[in-house]
Amino acid sequence: GAVVSQHPSRVICKSGTSVKIECRSLDFQATTMFWYRQFPKQSLMLMATSNEGSKATYEQGVEKDKFLINHASLTLSTLTVTSAHPEDSSFYICSARDGGQGILKPNYGYTFGSGTRLTVV
Amino acid sequence: AQSVTQLGSHVSVSEGALVLLRCNYSSSVPPYLFWYVQYPNQGLQLLLKYTSAATLVKGINGFEAEFKKSETSFHLTKPSAHMSDAAEYFCAVTVTRSGSYQLTFGKGTKLSVIP
Numbered sequence: 001g002a003v004v005s006q007h008p009s010r011v012i013c014k015s016g017t018s019v020k021i022e023c024r025s026l027d028f029q030a031t032t033m034f035w036y037r038q039f040p041k042q043s044l045m046l047m048a049t050s051n052e053g054s055k056a057t058y059e060q061g062v063e064k065d066k067f068l069i070n071h072a073s074l075t076l077s078t079l080t081v082t083s084a085h086p087e088d089s090s091f092y093i094c095s096a097r098d099g100g101q102g103i104l105k106p107n108y109g110y111t112f113g114s115g116t117r118l119t120v121v
Numbered sequence: 122a123q124s125v126t127q128l129g130s131h132v133s134v135s136e137g138a139l140v141l142l143r144c145n146y147s148s149s150v151p152p153y154l155f156w157y158v159q160y161p162n163q164g165l166q167l168l169l170k171y172t173s174a175a176t177l178v179k180g181i182n183g184f185e186a187e188f189k190k191s192e193t194s195f196h197l198t199k200p201s202a203h204m205s206d207a208a209e210y211f212c213a214v215t216v217t218r219s220g221s222y223q224l225t226f227g228k229g230t231k232l233s234v235i236p
Contacts, residue, residue, distance in 0.1 A: 006164070034223065043211065043228045044165075093164050097222070109155070110224055112164035 002028050004096050006113025013084055013120055021079045021116045023094035029074040030096035034110070035067075038091040050077055084120040092116045123148040123216045125195075127227035135235045140184075140199040142230050144212030147193065153215040154195045155224065156186055158208050165211065171195060182206070207234045 003026040013019050023033060032051050036044040048064075050056040050071035058064045066088075068080040077096075081088055094113040128143040146152050153172050157165040169180025176188040186197045197210065212227040 004164075009162075032222075041231075043226045046223060046225075049223060091162070095165075095224070109167050109170060112157075112166070114164045115162065117162060 002096075002098055002109070002111040004030075004094065004111045004113045006094050006116060008116060009114060010117045011119070013118070015085055015120055016083055018080055018082045019084055019118060021081075021092055021094070021118075023077045023079070023096065023113050025075045025096045025098075025111070028096075028098040028111075030077070030098065031074065032097045033071055033077040034095040034097075035069060035077075035079050036093045036095065038093060038115075040091075044093060047079075081118065084118070086120045089118055089120045092118060123150075123152055123214045124225055125154070125212045125214045125227040127210075127212050127230050129230055130228065131231045131233070133233040133235060134202045136204055137201050140197070140202045140206065140232065142197040142210050142212075142232065144186075144195045144197065144227060145193050146195060146212075146214050148214060153222075154186075154188065155213040155215075156180065156184070156195075156197050157211045157213060157226075158182075159211065159229075160208050168197070168210075202232075202234045204234050204236065207232055 005024045007022050035047045038044050047062045048056045048058045050069050052071050052074050056069035071077040093115045095110045124147045126145045155170045156168040159165050168184050169178045171178050171188045179185045184199045209229050211229045213224045215222050
C-alpha cells in the first residue's frame with residue numbers, strides 16, 4: 001500500500017533556529033500534500049495544502065513566513081519552521097494523496113506520515 | 122460546510138466487550154467519511170472509509186462502520202475489544218476547498234481497554 005515517510009521523528013532545537021521536516025511518498029506520486037499540527041490530546045489542525053510545483057495554500061491564522069512549505073517534486077514536500085520559539089513545539093504530521101486514484105477508487109485515501117515531535121528549548 | 126462531531130472524548134471498555142465510537146456528520150452534499158486510528162507519537166492509519174457505495178463498511182482489525190443518512194451518523198464498532206485497540210480514534214470528512222479535497226477531523230476519542 002501507499003507509504004509516506006516523514007523525517008525526523010523527533011527533533012529538539014534551540015529557540016531562534018530553523019528546523020526542516022521532510023515528507024516523502026515512497027511508492028506513489030503525491031500531487032497534493034497536507035501539513036497538520038497536533039497539540040497534546042487534541043485533534044489535527046490543517047496548516048496548509050501544497051500542490052506540486054505551486055505555492056502552498058495556508059489556513060487562516062497560519063504564518064506563511066514562519067512555516068515555509070516546499071513541494072518541489074511529486075514525492076517530496078518539506079516544512080521549515082523558521083526562527084522557532086517554544087510555542088512552536090508540537091507534533092507535526094504530513095499527509096499525501098495519490099493523484100492517480102479518484103475518490104471512488106478502492107485505494108483512494110490520505111496516507112499519513114508517522115509525525116515529527118518538535119521541541120523548541 | 123462539512124464537519125464531523127465525535128461524541129465522547131474518552132471511552133473505556135472491558136477486553137472482549139463491544140466497542141462503539143460515535144461520529145455524526147454535517148454536510149450539504151453526500152459526504153465521504155473516514156475513520157483513522159492513532160497510536161501514541163505516531164501518524165494516522167486508515168481504518169475504513171465510506172464513499173457512497175455500501176452503507177456498511179468493513180475495515181481493518183475487525184472494525185466496521187455504518188453510514189446512516191437518516192441519523193447523519195457514521196459510528197465505528199467492533200464486536201470484541203482487544204488490548205491492542207487502545208488508541209485515539211478520529212472521524213473525518215472530506216471537504217472541497219479551492220478545488221482540492223481536504224480532510225476535516227473530529228476532536229478524537231481515546232479508547233481505553235480494561236483487562
